[in-house]
Amino acid sequence: EKFKDGLSKTRNNFANKVNDLVARYRKVDEDFFEELEEILIQADVGFNTVMELIDELKMEVKRKNISDPTEVQSAISEKLVEIYQSGEKTTGHINIQEDSLTVILFVGVNGVGKTTTIGKLAHMYKQQGKNVILAAGDTFRAGAIDQLEVWGNRVGVDVVKHSEGSDPAAVMFDAIQSARAKSADILLCDTAGRLQNKVNLMNELEKVKRVIEREIPGAPHEVLLVLDATTGQNALLQAKTFKEVTNVSGIVLTKLDGTAKGGIVLAIRNELNIPVKFVGLGEKMDDLQAFDPEKYVYGLFS
Numbered sequence: 167e168k169f170k171d172g173l174s175k176t177r178n179n180f181a182n183k184v185n186d187l188v189a190r191y192r193k194v195d196e197d198f199f200e201e202l203e204e205i206l207i208q209a210d211v212g213f214n215t216v217m218e219l220i221d222e223l224k225m226e227v228k229r230k231n232i233s234d235p236t237e238v239q240s241a242i243s244e245k246l247v248e249i250y251q252s253g254e255k256t257t258g259h260i261n262i263q264e265d266s267l268t269v270i271l272f273v274g275v276n277g278v279g280k281t282t283t284i285g286k287l288a289h290m291y292k293q294q295g296k297n298v299i300l301a302a303g304d305t306f307r308a309g310a311i312d313q314l315e316v317w318g319n320r321v322g323v324d325v326v327k328h329s330e331g332s333d334p335a336a337v338m339f340d341a342i343q344s345a346r347a348k349s350a351d352i353l354l355c356d357t358a359g360r361l362q363n364k365v366n367l368m369n370e371l372e373k374v375k376r377v378i379e380r381e382i383p384g385a386p387h388e389v390l391l392v393l394d395a396t397t398g399q400n401a402l403l404q405a406k407t408f409k410e411v412t413n414v415s416g417i418v419l420t421k422l423d424g425t426a427k428g429g430i431v432l433a434i435r436n437e438l439n440i441p442v443k444f445v446g447l448g449e450k451m452d453d454l455q456a457f458d459p460e461k462y463v464y465g466l467f468s
């Protein structure tokens with residue numbers, strides 16, 4: 167239900183328009199596909215993905231000799247899911263180590279919802295009975311450390327921090343020692359998100375990762391890039407830049423509740439080949455969900 171509520175804007179802008187299109191046309195023709203294309207583009211599905219989808223739909227219509235638009239409607243949902251899953255199947259799976267410390271690194275520019283996501287995930291894992299620690303690795307932005315502490319208090323987990331301006335790699339080192347001393351299960355690490363200077367960003371992330379790798383072979387177990395769904399195609403550009411500076415293993419797409427252009431999920435998956443692992447559907451502690459493409463697409467059209 168929360169999932170459905172959170173997607174109401176996208177449903178109105180995207181799914182309802184498709185439903186309306188299907189109701190208006192009596193037979194599937196070139197105009198029908200042109201209008202469908204327009205709706206998909208408007209929903210930020212992404213140009214290449216839209217072209218792929220339309221081509222496949224046209225082939226299906228030909229192969230099955232379909233003329234009734236309502237028969238195309240179910241094919242649209244099927245193809246959307248199929249396109250999403252053309253890489254690997256993902257239903258929010260996170261590489262959790264069962265018997266040892268799992269380290270998850272969060273990257274992304276300021277304001278996308280990185281701190282909020284860390285707080286929400288800490289809450290989710292704590293509810294699963296796991297011992298969670300947060301590392302305040304964004305030592306650059308004023309207020310970032312305090313903000314993470316607010317979430318730590320809210321959720322009831324420890325935050326390892328140094329003072330503003332200190333070396334983030336040193337914060338990670340301390341956080342790992344602390345996690346070991348407390349036999350923590352999961353360490354969630356914040357990082358600074360300056361895109362203005364790519365070289366600095368890369369150096370800082372590399373240094374942080376080096377410390378983590380040295381302390382725990384095989385870690386970080388996930389590098390999650392946080393993107394703001396309301397920024398649309400700009401989110402795609404950010405993702406491309408972060409892909410150049412570090413190995414991103416998954417995406418958290420925030421503020422999906424705040425956009426009518428939820429097609430961006432498909433564009434990200436299809437154009438970057440990075441799975442979306444979680445979606446943010448609000449500002450509160452429980453407003454984070456593992457991303458399941460079938461649930462998403464069928465939820466939109468139901």
Ligand code: GDP
Pocket residue numbers: 274275276277278279280281282283313420421422423424445446447448449453
């Ligand atoms: P950071 O700078 O990347 O750490 O971003 P913050 O975590 O401070 O989030 C920036 C703003 O976005 C805050 O006002 C959050 O409450 C809000 N926010 C984060 N995630 C979501 C979400 O999924 N939905 C909505 N509506 N707001 C969100």
